[in-house]
Every structure is written in structure tokens, then in C-alpha cells.
Amino acid sequence: MDHFLYRDGALHAEDVPVADIAAAVGTPVYIYSTATLERHYRVFDEALAGTEHFIAYAVKANGNLAVLKTLADMGAGMDVVSEGEFRRALAAGVPGNRVVFSGVGKTADELRFALSQNVRQLNVESAEELETLSGVAASMGVTAPIALRVNPDVDAKTHAKIATGKSENKFGIPISRAREVYARAAALPGIEVVGLDVHIGSQLTDLAPFEAAFSKVAELTETLRADGHAIRRLDLGGGLGIPYQHSNEAPPLPFDYGAVIKRTVGHLGCEIEIEPGRLIAGNAGILVTRVIYRKQGEGRVFLVVDAAMNDLIRPAMYEAWHDIAPVIEPAPGAEKAEVDVVGPICETGDTFARGRALPPVGPGELVAFRSAGAYGASMSSEYNGRPLIPEVLVRGDQFAVVRARPSYEEMLARDTIPDWNG
Structure with missing residues (x-):
């Protein structure tokens, strides 16, 4: 609507x-319509009612400061993928502790900036990034709260240029290596493991890929906990599609998306983080x-x-x-x-x-x-x-x-x- x-x-x-x-x-x-922005944020919030959750709007979808401020006033945090987007969130009045920093190519300078702003969470995309982050955090005398982004090898059945969850995509750590990289994270100075992250693509019009990915996340969470990691947040990314061709498309509703989340990972007692962008804006x-x-x-x-x-x-x-x-x-x-x-x-x-x-x-x-x-x-x-x-x-x-x-x-x-x- x-x-x-x-x-x-x-x-x-x-x-x-x-x-x-x-x-x-x-x-x-x-x-842009303020009423529509507010309504779309609200339906996501309602879809996750009954769970501890955090909605971080994906700034890349529309980073206008007035849009960000409108959503921040509704209670939204921000998901950013660069220092520039982080600075946009700050300029819109969103403090660093309500910002999740994602992205496959964060530089050492960007990591340093995020830590200086008391970032809520860094979604680490590779073992190499993890080593860099540890060095930056240790040099600053701070601890970096992280979730590792795993690649679940799930076909999102979306446009090839916006699919991110298949094994050939550049994003995340192969799920087969997750235990190894989490073990390394636990041993590194300046690193605090707080969660697990997954994001399989954008403009998804079918809930089945979400269900498949989230089920893998649930299984991996239990395995990581058995290994001794305190997984207390699950970052499930964004990606829910919208109807562009209004007469022919009927993507799933946020309520149904929320039901999939509750059914697949709701029993784990984790705070659920989601990062919608397109569906809100x-x-x-x-x-x-x-x-x-x-x-x-x-x-x-x-x-x-x-x-x-x-x-x-x-x-x-x-x-x-x-x-x-x-x-x-x-x-x-x-x-x-x-x-x-x-x-x-x-x-x-x-x-x-x-x-x-x-x-x-x-x-x-x-x-x-x-x-x-x-x-x-x-x-x-x-x-x-x-x-x-x-x-x-x-x-x-x-x-x-x-x-x-x-x-x-x-x-x-x-x-x-x-x-x-x-």
C-alpha cells in the first residue's frame, strides 16, 4: 500500500x-510519502511482535537524511555498508550503538571509524576482515562486537545481480567453514562474538528461500553454542520484495515473513535483527x-x-x-x-x-x-x-x-x- x-x-x-x-x-x-514510510516500518515491527527484535533500515535503499530521520523517529536503527552511510545515519540523529555495519570490503579506516562511534555490531564477511578488525580494535584498546556473515548456499531465485546467498557469490563465509572461523574469532584479541548473520539477496518474492536459509542458521546456531560461543543475536538481513508491476505481482507480506522467522529461529531465544530497505522505501x-x-x-x-x-x-x-x-x-x-x-x-x-x-x-x-x-x-x-x-x-x-x-x-x-x- x-x-x-x-x-x-x-x-x-x-x-x-x-x-x-x-x-x-x-x-x-x-x-516521498512520510505516511507510507511510517506504515511500512510499522508493519515490520508488528510482524515481529512477541519477539525481541531490532529493525535496522538498509540505508543503501534510500539514504536521504529526511527519510532516515523519519524512520529513526519511528524507532529504526540503521544498516550501513560504508563510512559515508554511517555518517549519514549519525547526521540523521541515529547514534552509533544503533548502527549495524555490513559490507564485504570494509577498510581498516572504516572499521576504526565504526569502533570510535561505539557501533552496535560489525557483520564480518571474511576471515581476512576478522584479522584486520582484531588489529584495529586492539590498537584502539576496545572490543569489537561482531557477527560473522555466513553464506548458506541458498538460491534466492531473484535477479542474478542482487543474489547474495549462493556459494559463487562474493558475500560471507562458506557455511562449511563457519565453525573454524568462529573458533578463530574467539581466540583473537579485541573481538567479542555476539551473533550470526545471513543475507541471501534482494527483491525475493517467495518465502521458501528464507525458510531454507533460516533453518540452516538455526542448526548452525545450536552447533556454535555447543562449541561455546554466546550467540545471542541473529541478523537475518533483508530482501523481502515489493510489487513493482502492481497488477501482476503479489510478494509475501511482512506478517508472513515474520511467521517464517518465528517458526525457524524463534525457539533459540535470540534477539532478531532484520535489515529491510526496499520494502520500507x-x-x-x-x-x-x-x-x-x-x-x-x-x-x-x-x-x-x-x-x-x-x-x-x-x-x-x-x-x-x-x-x-x-x-x-x-x-x-x-x-x-x-x-x-x-x-x-x-x-x-x-x-x-x-x-x-x-x-x-x-x-x-x-x-x-x-x-x-x-x-x-x-x-x-x-x-x-x-x-x-x-x-x-x-x-x-x-x-x-x-x-x-x-x-x-x-x-x-x-x-x-x-x-x-x-
Whole structure:
């Protein structure tokens, strides 16, 4: 569910007409709904009711400070994968002891920064990282609370680029080596084992892979406890999918996901940590763009819009589907025609949809890409010399620009020409 609905023939973000935001801020523009963010956090919290749990929002999905602050005010911790994301969490008012630091390539400097901020937990991805962390922690005279991320060799049945739990993926320690690496962790100075971590991928639309992975985690937890390790937290990652193609998809609900968690690991008496990102932020955002041209090609029609792949790269990178809706509600029974929705970048890959059946929409009119709140702005770039687009947060009948569009002068000022170029 989201709070982007037609009212009186016009698409609204909560109580604000989307066209009003576009008129005030320009296009393209990302628009986020506070009510949707809050609701999605709440349903996860309710899904784990009756268990000790900690919800760490995955900052990589959408790291806007206003989004982070909204979720922090609801009680969320943060899951980060870099020092930059850690600093974003801190800037949004989230203390280090409510931050989980994940990621396969943490540097010694990043580990040192995390420990200086009293990080809640470091999810260690390799034996090599463990040795580095021990050296850093010992040099600082502190103890690093860790969970080892194990790779359970479970096929998440998701897009190959976002699957993380198979043996050939770069993530985690092979489950067959878990006892060996935990034994090493227990022997190293500056290390405190507090838990076990697993994350098998993103945009999962089936609960079976979760059940398989979590069952392996339960078995391994009992084995590690028998080896003498105090496993008191289970970090189960994130990955629950959302409906992008709203008419055809029905991913599992957080309540059902919570039931799987309780059924597989609930008997272990551990604090459950989860790290949702996409399900909280995805349907809480839309990308609004204006049609530049309706171009007649050879046997096809191109709808050229002012958003591009640098603003929303998911269709180009993942062949992702986003529902596309005119901002002015089509008349009942309006005839649809197939069009290719494309951006202005000089690449054929700058295509949002091919052969998409849409009602009549022409130059100057607005359309919205739904489910764009996750991995939209956070993956954007200035490719082709295009400024990053603004982000707007709506709350009720109010809206605020929470990231402004930079000017061309601001973009150019970040570069310098060396003296030898005159």
C-alpha cells in the first residue's frame, strides 16, 4: 500500500497534488510519502511482535537524511555498508550503538571509524576482515562486537545481480567453514562474538528461500553454542520484495515473513535483527517526469521524457519494471496504445519501458514512475552532465525539498584544472 492516489482526477502524494510539486520544483523530481514510510516500518515491527527484535533500515535503499530521520523517529536503527552511510545515519540523529555495519570490503579506516562511534555490531564477511578488525580494535584498546556473515548456499531465485546467498557469490563465509572461523574469532584479541548473520539477496518474492536459509542458521546456531560461543543475536538481513508491476505481482507480506522467522529461529531465544530497505522505501516514492516529445518511429512510438537512466538506473541495469501512471487521471475507458518510454541520454539503454500500453499522454504532460523510492536517487549519477534531481518529502498537506537540484555552476565548481594546463 502507498499514499499516491488519484483524487478529483489528479494524482496526489498524500494530500498534495503531484502537479503542484512539479510546478514548484521542476522535473524530473523524486517525491516521498512520510505516511507510507511510517506504515511500512510499522508493519515490520508488528510482524515481529512477541519477539525481541531490532529493525535496522538498509540505508543503501534510500539514504536521504529526511527519510532516515523519519524512520529513526519511528524507532529504526540503521544498516550501513560504508563510512559515508554511517555518517549519514549519525547526521540523521541515529547514534552509533544503533548502527549495524555490513559490507564485504570494509577498510581498516572504516572499521576504526565504526569502533570510535561505539557501533552496535560489525557483520564480518571474511576471515581476512576478522584479522584486520582484531588489529584495529586492539590498537584502539576496545572490543569489537561482531557477527560473522555466513553464506548458506541458498538460491534466492531473484535477479542474478542482487543474489547474495549462493556459494559463487562474493558475500560471507562458506557455511562449511563457519565453525573454524568462529573458533578463530574467539581466540583473537579485541573481538567479542555476539551473533550470526545471513543475507541471501534482494527483491525475493517467495518465502521458501528464507525458510531454507533460516533453518540452516538455526542448526548452525545450536552447533556454535555447543562449541561455546554466546550467540545471542541473529541478523537475518533483508530482501523481502515489493510489487513493482502492481497488477501482476503479489510478494509475501511482512506478517508472513515474520511467521517464517518465528517458526525457524524463534525457539533459540535470540534477539532478531532484520535489515529491510526496499520494502520500507520502495513504494514510498515516485519519480515524476515531463514528456518532451511523442516521437513517431519506424513501426513504434517513443515517449521521450526528461528523466533518464542516470536518475533511475533500475530498468537499464536490472531490466526492472516500474508502473507508469499519468499524473492527470485518464478518462474511464481511455484507449491505450503501446509506446516505448525513453530518456534523453545518448544510449539505447536509456529506456524505461518497451511496448508499454499507456493512455494518451503528450508533450508537456506529467507521468509518474511508481515504486521508485528505493535504489532510485541512491543510485543516481550526473552522467551526460545532468544534475542530480531534487528529492521532496510530503507529510499530509505539506511538502519540503529535502535535496535541492544543484546548479550547473555548483557541478562545475567541484572540478579543478591543474596549473600545468594554464
